[in-house]
Amino acid sequence: MTQEKKITVKKQAYLVNDEIADKIRHIMKEKDKLFFNIMGSIGAGKTLLLERIAEKLTPHYKIFVINGDVATTIDADRIAAKGATTVQINTGGGCHLSANLIQKELDKINIDDYDIFFAENVGNLICPAAWDVGAQMNIVVVSITEGEYVIKKHPIIFKGAAIAVINKCDLDGLGFDSGNLVEDAGKIKSDMRVICTSAKTSLGLESLIEALGIQLP
């Protein structure tokens, strides 16, 4: 004999992920570390931007970068060549990083050995928005070559971001226009910082580093 019972749960499906993410955020705050989650589509320039950031920061800070990609260690290798310590997570078919994946990598290191942490999320403007990785700040990178409607088409990821980076602005006027993207990013919400950059030329890099709250001596 069996009986049927309805159990009220009222718990988020993301509960386990979010608990780990909160723990990561708490540890980073307690240890006075910075942790940023860099999101954006494939080819937006996230890796080159992180290479430029690493070049600027590594003379003064110890940087740890967790790269998320479906396959290869190309991104981690590129950023490591600029002086940061990097680790590549290959997600297989996974379209986003999660707090669990970040925690596993943090467990392998001594957090005290580093000052600033970055996660370069899997190239995707949809799925990473839903998964908290425990960062203190989410940054979304789009490039002006992705089309003038890229922000309008993917507003949700920007709703959770503190900074929108409009990259490849060195191509402004060469058949591409950053104006529409800057305007659209401004319409998403007033408290999001919008910064035009060119990872290729380092345009806007100092503004971005300042917006991250990182001081350079």
Next chain:
Amino acid sequence: MHEYSLASAIVEQVKKIALGHNASKVKTITVSADPYEMVIPDLLKEAYGIITDELELFKDSKLELLILPAEIICIDCDHKGEPSIEGDDEFAYNFKCAKCGSRDTHLNIRHLTIETVDLEIPE
């Protein structure tokens, strides 16, 4: 295709609940989602089916999805609730505050939540 990750997270939580109640079967799981959660219901159910296919505890179980009304938080007046209209022709999800009319709003996404689980428990 993060529906697979979500379905997996649901199954892991429900498995613990079922074991905690000494259940022999999970019959129905009801989850709620925000309309802007970025969940495709059919894909979520398909992923759930794939994950539970060989799990005896979940054999013949159903996953039901309730879609909640949208909710915004107004940056200008702090109003929290349903937007006055669903979106903006020019700018998707740029919802208008029902109280002050501002479009400077956050979308308050209520993440996918396990509401109830119907279990079969041996007497």
